[in-house]
Amino acid sequence: MPIPIILKGKLETNCRMSRWIGFDMDECMGSLMPLYPFLTELPRLVLSVNPEFDINQLYITIQQRIIESEIAERTWLLRPALRTLLDHIYLLYTTKNIDGVFVFSNNSSPEIVSFTCFLCDGYMWHRNKDNTKPQIFKFGAYLHSPFRQNYGEKSLREINNAFKYTGLEIPDPKNIIFFDDQIHILSYEIPNYVHVKPYLHYTNHGRIITELKSLIEFLTPSIYREFTLICASAYLRDTMARTSYKIEKQNMTEAEDDKVKWITALNTWLGLYNPKIGYDIAAARTKKARQVSRGIHTR
């Protein structure tokens, strides 16, 4: 059942200040690390062989392939609840109800963080057939971003620094909603900190290679060899034990429960909470409880 975003009612237009949605990345937006070999190692290797190579075109091609595979659920790098939220974010952004989205991550790879922003923007463009390609994700902070002063700290001070650095107006703390699977200092500093369950569903490299196979046509002949080398080392990583992750997609019950919670948090923040959503949560929980008692849902 689709979860509605509620846009009826009045937003606080008389005191309209910039309003932002923020995300932690790892285990919150999804599990993006399997893209690492293709976003960091492949470009580095390719540039070492051919400094003239168009890396941006490589990123665009990877973006398109991954969007297709995520929509078809052949990969599950992005959490299903986030994909649902992105549909609403696009609407909120294009109706000027939010100023943008940012990622504040402690991941040390700038490539993964910026690609995640690019992937989410691309997902929204694709879903809405928007050829104007608006940049809705305004910035992505990684562990060593130049504006960060304290190692790994996620606080209002650090987030304000990021806004200042990117030339954006610093928002009022109540006008930020932040999703994170962990608790940071920020959770005590803003009223809308959404602590979510960690997303521990891992897409193995083999699946990603299958999706990116067509890159070979695009890359051939200039970096065919480099691509196969990266694939070979990526395959090896799948043999490494990842005991805390499940190499499978999130089951439907869990995904639906997750979506209801995320959308409810968003609606509550927008000040337009609808009791109908509360009913949906109760219904989803009841359905889950029934499945557990029948032994369908094993977790």
Ligand SMILES: [Mg+2]
């Ligand atoms: Mg996290």
